[in-house]
Amino acid sequence: MQPHTLDVQPVVDAWLAAYDTPEADVAHLACDRHDAGALAFTFIEPDLTSRDVTYGELAEKSRRLATVLAGLGVRQGDRVPVLMGKRLELPVTLLAIWRLGAVYVPLFTAFATGAARMRIEASRARLVVTEPSQRAKLDPIEGIEILETGPAFDRLVSDAEPLASSVAVGGRGTMLQLFTSGTTGKPKGVAVPARALASFHCYLHFGLDVSEDDVFWNAADPGWAYGLYYGVVGPLVSGRRNLLLNAGFTPQSTVAVLERFGVTNFAGAPTMYRALSKSGLVRDVHLRRASSAGEPLTPDVVDWARETLGTEVRDHYGQTELGMVINNHWHPDLARPVKPGSMGQPLPGYTAGIHDGQIAIDVGNSPLLWFTGYHEDPEKTEERFTADGRWYLTADSGRTDEDGYFFFTARDDDVILAAGYRIGPFDVESVLITHPAVADVAVVGRPDPEGIRGEVVEAFVVLAEGTEANDDLAGELQQLVRDNYAKHAYPRSVHFIDALPKTPSGKVQRYLLRQR
Structure with a gap:
């Protein structure tokens, strides 16, 4: 993937000049x-009382x-x-x-x-x-x-x-230390230098298009990267107010805040949008911008948003180690039509590609890249870079198309290898979630007990309230995948469970499902 042809380099250079200096x-x-009288945050209590802070x-x-x-x-x-x-x-x-x-x-x-x-x-x-x-x-x-x-x-x-x-x-001095979400194992320490402020500022501007007139609400929790980077730190350095609701997520409270405070620019996790779409509560919300990050959006959520929110939800991709780096950008200078299932193009300041099937960042051609390794863990750090140091490896499988759009397939260790096919769990999940009986779903590969196919596809389904689990429903779901995706990718087993195992930030821990 080539860098952006639009002349955004002066903007990137200006932010690097501000944030990556010995005097930072x-x-x-x-x-x-910033102007001492300008608003920095609006703090909202569960009863919707609020306080503006300058x-x-x-x-x-x-x-x-x-x-x-x-x-x-x-x-x-x-x-x-x-x-x-x-x-x-x-x-x-x-x-x-x-x-x-x-x-x-x-x-x-x-x-x-x-x-x-x-x-x-x-x-x-x-x-x-x-x-x-x-x-x-x-x-x-x-x-x-x-x-x-x-x-x-x-x-x-x-x-x-x-x-x-x-x-x-200074720009290379550490300002934050986060730990990865533990999707695939023990959390790893990520030290974030001050120069990362340039990348955070760039994403708020180009990725989210947070304008001076917006009522911006990044509803992600600041205990994790997306909420901290872009709900607290990014707004601070950009001089853009964010709303902070001092309560956990529920569809009811989210709709109430969207309506009461007139939110125009909203960002959150796919699980939030999915819960909102199934709640039936969203009636009088009209957004200028809506963005999602954490896991790929399923097509049903995108269709719902266009009809109900008055705008599409744009999918964005990143990691704790990177911040957001590949996005369906909202800024008018970079916005392109959204392709179903795509997470878009690289953020200015980054060049991305596919290396050995993985989404990768070109280190030498990505001036905003700030990650250099895990804190006091050289072995795990070595796994993240190619031997020549040219590529940062995300461990996420993906592909690009002829127009330079990136598509996420799966965590590299979540790809299912069945009878010679590479099956991305997301593709199968996107079909299963369209069934009205399915509230949540995750798909994994497990060893074929017959030793023929290598792995078989298995689905773990959380049912909608009032729905009963039975063999007929399992058969319906299997046929749904055969008819709407591919015969070789249908789940050989369908397990009905009460809840999916997830990290506190809402990412499905498929490795735990594979162990069941």
């Missing part, structure tokens, strides 16, 4: 350089909290995990950590103690910041100090002197 001060770039308020509170954290021993380079919902203290803590040159480590609020402990210990953290509703998860973890929000926290912050100046870590 993340708190300044994300907050202090950059000036974030700056003042984060400078004072930085003094508190420094008094607790936080120094440049220290990892500081934060277990917190979408509340004001979250971006305040993020900025305070950056003012000290320290590294923010997100912890998802749905984590149990074990998941939090793994990330805290891997970060070698001494201090964790949390809120009262999450405190009990941290108490069993030894060797850490806990700073908890509440009245005492507020007094500490208000009584502290504002930090006079912040630390410039």
